[in-house]
Amino acid sequence: MINTKSLRADFPILSRKVHGKRLVYLDNAATTQKPMQVIQAVKSYYESHNSNVHRAVHKLSDEATEAYDEAHEKTASFISAGSYEEIVFTKNATEAINVVANDFSRKLKKGDEIVLTQMEHHSNLVPWFNAAKMTGAKIKYAEIDGNGELKMQQLRKIITKKTRLVxxxxxxxxLGTINPVKEIAEIAHDKGALAMVDAAQSVPNMPVDVKKIGCDFLAFSAHKMLGPTGLGVLYGREELLENTEPLVFGGDMIKEVTFENASWNDLPWKFEAGTPNVAGAAGFSAAMDYLIKLGMGNVRKHELQLAKHAMKRLSEIRGVEIYGPQAEKRTGVISFNMKDVHPHDVSSILDSEGIAVRGGHHCAMPLMRLLGIQGSVRASFYVYNTMEEIDALIDALNKVKKIMKV
Amino acid sequence: MELAEDMYKEELLEHYKKPQNYGKIRNCDAKYHDFNPVCGDEIEVYIKIRNGSVKDIKFTGKGCAISQAAASIATESVKGKKVEEVKGISNESMLQLLPIKVSNLRVKCALLALKAIQKAIIKYEGTKLQ
Known part of the structure; x- marks a missing residue:
């Protein structure tokens, strides 16, 4: 199990005060805080190894290149990919999805279909809107039920021979809902479609094995798992990446350039044009080391424990409505609303108590509309959060009721 | 930042819970629908203009206490004013009309209604020119 007491000492930011109160950081689905080990890795990279990668033959460049390449290898092993060739570093998870969507926007034809779900983040909706618009392909949605879970029967029905990608x-x-992506990938493959998984909210929170899932592409972000901002990951099966067109063109992504033409570099570099985020990669390696040491199974257990406690205590407050399934079926993400108080006002008052949560539509406006709400308050937990912090959240919510006179 | 109690003063909550000028105007001259994409505050203003002045104004909307109370206060304030004057109302003077001091993060909520009123008038003037 995770010992939060000793672990919290690794996170400098957790000891700061906000509006004179101790910071209670419950906005981890947006981004997580960074332990000293990650901050130190970035600092030490700039202090001792800074150089450009894959170019010069001097010592520094060699060290920087090694750190950068090693981060790819570590990522491959973290999600059980076949090799580092299947790991592309991007700016963020959004860009990773865009690499795939861009390729589809070249290959889809009128009459083809893409299947998405009603619970997608804008980053896994808008790139596909663009691909559909450019090709005349159609988008279909897998629906969710009253518990915020996918209606699997309906999903099976809409994945047909016309489907190119799910x-x-x-x-x-x-909602925090964990979707049966292995089953969905199988359904997609049965119909000859490819399966892409947006894993921005899963890789940080539970063991994820791309081979077991059997997906073709998977995207996630370093900054949601203790790593630096500005670094995302696209996993793709090697034979598919070989046939995927790059999204960005320029230096380092080429093999040979003439005045007329260029040929692409080997995987994964053909997708990584220009000077990449080397310091970010060094920090990301340290973040993965940190999580490996904790054990992703333990991370999942810890979050589940927090989610259970939070759901129990939240349901004790009259007028609080929680969205999504029971704790066992979700990550450490809980969205809720308080009757007659706008989520923005709830978050403002919580902020004045030093509690950081997110209030709003969470980049999922279509889902909000489906739930019939303008927005929600979202508390999301990570490895350093404690039961006491959840109790602090509950106390602050009772204060919200008092201030707003509801 | 101020204490939460100072931000949600009685006077503000009063405007939020019982807003002035809430509703629609049929056959209005100017209308504008705007929202704040960050938090989803939403507002629609309806203005009746006579002889270059705001003869009547109403709004509908959904959103946080600050955005909706500010709409109540803003519509109350521009009623009867010359449209030229309304177009010239600065952000600062709008914020001063509120019974509370708004933190930086909430300024957008507080200005949503004023911006919608000004955009409605500009749109109205644009269509008149055509």
Missing amino acids: AVTHASNV
Whole structure:
């Protein structure tokens, strides 16, 4: 199990005060805080190894290149990919999805279909809108039920021979729902479609094995799992990446350039044009080391424990409505509303108590509309959160009721 | 930032719970629908203009206490004013009309209604020119 007491000492930011109160950081689905080990890795990269990668033959460049390449290898092993060639570093998870969507926007034809779900984040909706618009392909949606879970029967029905791709979130950033992505990938493959998984909310929170899932593409972000911002990951099966067109063109992504033409570099570099985020990669390696040491199974257990406690205590407050399934079926993400108080006002008052949550539509406006709400308050937990912090949240919510006179 | 109690003063909550000028105007001259994409505050203003002045104004909307109370206060304030004057109302003077001091993060909520009123008038003037 995770010992939060000793672990919290690794996170400098957790000891700061906000509006004179101790910071209670419950906005981890947006981004997580960074332990000293990650901050130190970035600092040490700039202090001792900074150089460009894959170019010069001097010592520094060699060290920087090694750190950068090693981060790819570590990522491959973290999600059980076949090799580093299947790991592309991007700016963020959004860009990773865009690499695939861009390729589809070149290959889809009128009459083809893409299947998404009603619980997708804008980042797994809008790139596909663009691909559909450019090709005349059609988008279909897998629906969710009253518990915020996918209606699997309906999903099976809409995946047909016309479907080229099924793109689905592994875990909803609003409802927390963990989707059966292995089963969905199988359904897609049975019909000859590819399966892409948005894993931005799952890789940080539970063991994820791309081979077991059997998906073709998977995207996630370093900053939601203790790593630096500005670094995302696209996993793709090697034979598919070989046939995927790059999204960005320029230096380092080429093999040979003439005045007329260029040929692409080997995987994964053909997708990584220009000077990449080397310091970010060094920090990301340290973040993965940190999580490996904790054990992703333990991370999942810890979050589940927090989610259970939070759901129990939240349901004790009159007028609080929680969205999504029971704790066992979700990550450490809980969205809720308080009767007669706008989520924005709830978050403002919580902020004045030093509690950081997110209030709003969480980049999932279609889902909000489906739930019949303008937005929600979202508390999301990570490895350093404690039961006491959840109790602090509950106390603050009772204060919200008092201030807003509801 | 101020204490939460100072931000949600009685006077503000009063405007939020019982807003002035809430509703629609049929056959209005100017209308504008705007929202704040960050938090989903939403507002629609309806204005009746006579002889270059705001003869009547109403709004509908959904959103946080600050955005909706500010709409109540803003519509109350521009009623009867010359449209030229309304177009010139600065952000600062709008914020001063509120019974509370708004934190930086909430300024957008507080200005949503004023911006919608000004955009409605500009749109109205644009269509008149055509």
